Amino acid sequence: MAINNAFRALKQEDLTADNSTTSITQLPANILEAFIPGYSVISKFLLDALGFDITLLVSVCFLVFGLATSLTFAWKHAYRQFEEYFMSFILINSDDDIHDHIMEWLASQKISRTSRKLMAKTGRENAWDMIDGAATEPELDPDNFMNFNNWDAKVPPRFQPSFGSHRFFHKGHFFQFKREEKQVMNGGWPIMRDEENITLTCIGRSTEPIKNLIKEARDFYLEKEKSCTVVRRPSPKEQRGRGRSVWMKVATRPSRPIDTVVLEHDKKNRVLADINEYLHPSTPRWYANRGIPYRRGYLLHGPPGTGKSSLAWAIAGVFGLDIYCISLVDTNLTEEDLGMMFNALPRRCVVLLEDIDAAGLNKRQETEETEKDKSEDAAAKIGAEITKAFKSVQKTDKNKEGITLSGLLNAIDGVASHEGRVLVMTTNFPDKLDEALIRPGRIDMKVEFTNATHSQIYELFIRMYSPDGSAKVVPEQYKFEPNQSVKDNLPRPLFNGSISNGTIHHQFTKETLEHGNINGSIPNGNMHKSKILTPPDTPIQMSTPESTSIEDLASEFARRLPADVFTPAEIQGFLLTRKKEPARALREVTVWKDSVLEAREKKALAKAEATG
Ligand SMILES: Nc1ncnc2c1ncn2[C@@H]1O[C@H](COP(=O)(O)OP(=O)(O)OP(=O)(O)O)[C@@H](O)[C@H]1O
Known part of the structure; x- marks a missing residue:
């Protein structure tokens, strides 16, 4: 019995063990x-x-x-708990330049090669990449033309850390990089827009390592863009406001060297010296001590194509400033926007207001109209009043979305306005501008641009054909005596193009100048005279001891054109189509001059006929 019970118990235990x-x-x-x-x-x-x-x-x-x-x-x-109590972070919005700095820096770091979560971006090359030789060389087709077929596809893609979290070590610190994109309301429902944020986190209760990393990224970025000018324009209307930047970066291009702006040296130097003094760190105190608003405006005026915008760009390059361009004819721009834009300007920059005469900011008509009113009888006065009121309603409607003169003046004079900034306005018609806009305090220096003088023509020629585009200062002895011709002094031996180390050495003789008889060929077949092709890698070296110097050609070229008739842009356009053929330019300039003048005359006649 007992054995039976024990056996049963054991079996029970077994069962329990089995169950467990x-x-x-x-x-x-x-x-x-x-x-x-x-x-x-x-x-x-x-x-x-x-x-x-x-x-x-x-x-x-x-x-x-x-x-x-x-x-x-x-x-x-x-x-999460660790992050909350033992980590620090800095949030960066994609509207901010720091976002670009960080992304650019990360793209150059190991994380962009080793991470398993990458974003590929088509490596669109900037036209300027070619300058540094950074760009990929295009293929040449059998006819020696460059073939850009599927060019973008051939440019290697760029990789950046994708959305999500990434962790990496840098200079002994652990960092977490989180990239997120979310949809946020844009102004009001139902318009949504994407907003991208990045968060940089590090271990420790201090954000110092992140700040150092941001500084490193910024230095890296700025070093890359050291000789570039950043161009900004107003952001699209729907993206302005709500903490978003009212300015957006539209381009980064190599700074324009100041010598490439062909202008009287005195004028150029006066502007540069003035801006240099204005931007000096001690100048704000000087202004403050005297109670003068710290701002300076420049009006560049003259016919189209005479170099006004070019000078503004060059100024930005010389002083390493970003350029903020505003077009006052933009109908999407309201006065409120304009005020916001001026307030959002950085401490130092160039603000470029182009073609202000085109913006409807013409001289006010009031005085004129009042004078006229005085001489009219009562009935006519009432009529005039009605017309005036009607016009003013029309004007208000028309400018509802545009900028009025008072709106512009308010922005210029606004609280923070452009203190410390270089304000440059350009116009083709300075006489049309309201006195209020160009009074001292708003415009402090006026620079007149004219059609090309003889010395400008000379310099434009030199700049076009000197190997590195640099022109020597117009020589003192260079005098444009009406009867002086260097042509008569040109050496006469026949030209024979010679090639050494793959470079064509042109020599210009009187005969080549007159008949374009340049004989040149490249043994490897890169240049076929019949196709008038010049290989891309053949910089032209013009001057040799026996040949006519480029300066002589320039003098003769300038002599063949009248002063103050053609704009530098016109002359540049003419030279550009003969950019490797100075002799041809010299040969053809007279015909070109006559044809342009004739076309102008015809146009003027047609206009006169049309207006009766
Ligand atoms: N003085 C100059 N020196 C060098 N290049 C010039 C000069 N004037 C004009 N150019 C050339 O002509 C072109 C047009 O020049 P730019 O835009 O500066 O003229 P602008 O006076 O601002 O014309 P617009 O009044 O139509 O805006 C540019 O390619 C520029 O390089």
């Missing part, structure tokens, strides 16, 4: 059934068909999954 084993490695069938409907039927079917019980396998999978989920949850929670 089942509960660890095998989940009860009813639990599995709850997760996988029809599980018992499937497992029974598989047991019958294959003689294999899948319960153990499924249970293990469930347990591993459960464990992994719990561990992930616990890790995330613990990491």
Whole structure:
């Protein structure tokens, strides 16, 4: 009996032990059934068909999954707590320049090669990349033309860390870089826009390592763009405001060297010296001590194509300033926007207001109209009043979305306005501008641009044909005596183009100047005279001891054109189409001059006829 009881107890124990084993490695069938409907039927079917019980396998999978989920949850929670109490972060919005600095820097770091989460960007080359030889060389087709077929596809893509979290070590510090994009309301429902933020996090309760990293990224970026001018324009209307920048970067281009602006040296130097003094760190105090608003405006005026915008760009390049361009004819620009834009300007920059005469900011007519009114009788006066009122309503409507003179003056004189900034306005018609706009305090220096003088023509020629585009200062002895001709002094031996080290050495003789008889060929077939092709890698070296110097050609060229008749842009356009053929330019300039003058005359006649 006792043995029987013990045996039963043992059996019971065995059963219990069996049960406990089942509960660890095998989940009860009813639990599995709850997760996988029809599980018992499937497992029974598989047991019958294959003689294999899948319960153990499924249970293990469930347990591993459960464990992994719990561990992930616990890790995330613990990491969040750690992040909260032992980490620091800095948030950067994509509107800010720092965003570009960081992304550019990261693209050059190891993380952009090793990360498993990358974003590929088509490596669109900037036209200026060619300058540094950074750009990929295009292929030449059998006719020696460059072939840009599928050019963008040939440029290697750029890689950046993609959206999500990335971790990396830099200079002994651990960083987490998180890039997120979300949709936010743009002004009001239902217009949405994408907003991108990046968060940089580091271990420790100080943000100093992140600040250092941002500084490093900024220095890296600025070093790359050292000799470039950043161009900004107003952001699209729907993106302005709400903490978003009202300015957006539209381009970065190589700074324009000041010598490339062909202008009387005195004029150029006067402007540069004035701006230099204005931007000096001690100048704001000087202005403040005297209670004078710290600002300076420049009006560049003259016919179209005489170099006004070019000078503004060159000024930005000389002083390493970004250029902020505003077009007052932009109908999307309101006075409120304009005020916001002036207030959002950085401490130092060039603000370029182009063609202000085209913006409807013409001289006010009031005085004129009042004078006229005085001489009219009462009935006419009433009529005039009605017309005036009607016109003013029309004017208000028309300018609802545009800028009025008072709006512009308010922006210029605004609270923060452009203190410390260089304000440059350009116009083709200075006489049309309202006195209020150009009074001292708003415009402090006026620079007149004219059609090309003889010395400008000379310099434009030299600049076009000297190997590196640099022109020597117009020589003192260079005098444009009406009867002086260097042509008569040109050496006479026949030209024979010679080539050494793949470079064509042109020599110009009187005959080549007169008849264009340049004989040149390249043995490797790069240049075929019949196709008038010049290989891309053949800089022209013009002057050799026996040849006519480029200065002589320039003098003769300038002599053949009248002064103050053609704009520098016109002359540049003419030279550009003969950019490697100074002799041809000299040969053809007289014909060109006559044809342009004739066309002008015809146009003037047609206009006169049309106006009766
Ligand atoms: N004085 C100059 N020196 C060098 N290049 C010039 C000069 N004037 C004009 N150019 C050339 O002509 C082109 C037009 O010049 P730019 O835009 O500066 O003229 P602008 O006076 O501002 O004309 P607009 O009044 O039509 O805006 C540019 O390619 C520029 O390089």
